[in-house]
Amino acid sequence: xxxxxxxxxxxxxxxxxxxxxxxxxxxxxxxxxxxxxxxxxxxxxxxxxxxxxxxxxxxxxxxxxxxxxxxxxxxxxxx
Amino acid sequence: xxxxxxxxxxxxxxxxxxxxxxxxxxxxxxxxxxxxxxxxxxxxxxxxxxxxxxxxxxxxxxxxxxxxxxxxxxxxxxxxxxxxxxxxxxxxxxxxxxxxxxxxxxxxxxxxxxxxxxxxxxxxxxxxxxxxxxxxxxxxxxxxxxxxxxxxxxxxxxxxxxxxxxxxxxxxxxxxxxxxxxxxxxxxxxxxxxxxxxxxxxxxxxxxxxxxxxxxxxxxxxx
Numbered sequence: 001x002x003x004x005x006x007x008x009x010x011x012x013x014x015x016x017x018x019x020x021x022x023x024x025x026x027x028x029x030x031x032x033x034x035x036x037x038x039x040x041x042x043x044x045x046x047x048x049x050x051x052x053x054x055x056x057x058x059x060x061x062x063x064x065x066x067x068x069x070x071x072x073x074x075x076x077x078x079x
Numbered sequence: 080x081x082x083x084x085x086x087x088x089x090x091x092x093x094x095x096x097x098x099x100x101x102x103x104x105x106x107x108x109x110x111x112x113x114x115x116x117x118x119x120x121x122x123x124x125x126x127x128x129x130x131x132x133x134x135x136x137x138x139x140x141x142x143x144x145x146x147x148x149x150x151x152x153x154x155x156x157x158x159x160x161x162x163x164x165x166x167x168x169x170x171x172x173x174x175x176x177x178x179x180x181x182x183x184x185x186x187x188x189x190x191x192x193x194x195x196x197x198x199x200x201x202x203x204x205x206x207x208x209x210x211x212x213x214x215x216x217x218x219x220x221x222x223x224x225x226x227x228x229x230x231x232x233x234x235x236x237x238x239x240x241x242x243x244x245x246x247x248x249x250x251x252x253x254x255x256x257x258x259x260x261x262x263x264x265x266x267x268x269x270x271x272x273x274x275x276x277x278x279x280x281x282x283x284x285x286x287x288x289x290x291x292x293x294x295x296x297x298x299x300x301x302x
Binding site for chain 2: 012013014016017020065066068070071
C-alpha cells in the first residue's frame with residue numbers, strides 16, 4: 001500500500017516561504033494569487049492490505065514524529 | 080561539580096560547551112554519545128547546538144528520538160538542571176520538555192551576529208544574575224512561535240527566561256532578530272530547571288572572542 005502524507009503549517013502560523021513564493025510568482029506575471037502556503041509531502045510504502053490498521057498506524061507516525069502538532073496539520077491518504 | 084554534554088551526529092557546539100563549562104567550573108564535563116541510555120548523577124546536562132541529523136524532517140525532530148533522550152527527559156523531570164542551546168533548544172522542544180515551536184526566521188536568512196538578551200525574571204538558576212548579556216546567535220530556525228494560550232501561560236508562569244533587547248536592555252521590534260513572538264529568546268519549563276535558548280552563551284566566555292557574558296547563564300548552575 002502507498003500512503004501519501006501531506007504536512008502543512010497551521011493557518012495561524014506565519015509561512016514566510018509561502019509569502020516569498022507568492023511574490024516571485026507575481027513577479028513572473030502570474031496574477032490573481034491570493035496567497036501561497038507550502039508544506040511537505042511524504043510517501044510511505046507499507047506491507048499488508050488492511051487500510052484501517054494502516055490509517056491508525058500512519059496517524060500515530062504523524063503525531064509522534066512526522067508532524068509537529070504545535071505548528072503543523074497533517075492528512076493521510078492511502079492508495 | 081559533575082556535568083554532562085550530549086553529543087549527536089551533527090552536533091558542532093559540544094566542544095565549545097565543554098570548554099566553557101571547564102573554564103567556569105574548573106572541571107571538564109563528561110561527553111555522552113547519543114546512543115547511550117544512561118547518565119550518571121549530574122549537576123548539569125547540556126544539549127548543545129549544531130545540525131543534529133542534518134536537520135532532516137524538522138530541526139531537532141530526529142535527535143529527539145535518540146536513545147539518550149529518554150534519560151535526559153527522566154533527569155529533567157527529576158529536577159536536574161538541563162540547558163538546550165540553539166539546536167539543543169529545538170531538540171528539547173521536540174521532546175515536549177519545553178512549550179512552543181521554533182520556525183524559520185522571518186527574514187528567511189541564516190542569521191549569525193551578536194545580540195543582547197535580558198532575563199525576564201530571576202525565578203531560575205539560569206537567570207538569577209539578572210544582567211543584560213551580549214552573545215552571538217547563529218540559526219535559521221530560531222523564530223519562537225506558540226499559540227496565544229501557550230504564550231499567556233508561559234508569561235503568567237514566569238517561564239520566559241530571556242528576551243532579545245538592545246545594548247541598553249530595551250526590548251523592541253528593532254532588537255528582535257528573527258521574528259520571535261514577544262522577542263522571546265529563551266524559555267523555561269514549569270519547574271524552571273530546564274532552559275532552552277537560541278543564543279550561544281558558550282561562544283561568549285572570553286573577552287578575546289567579543290564577550291564573556293555567557294558566563295552569567297552558566298554561573299548560577301556551576302558555582
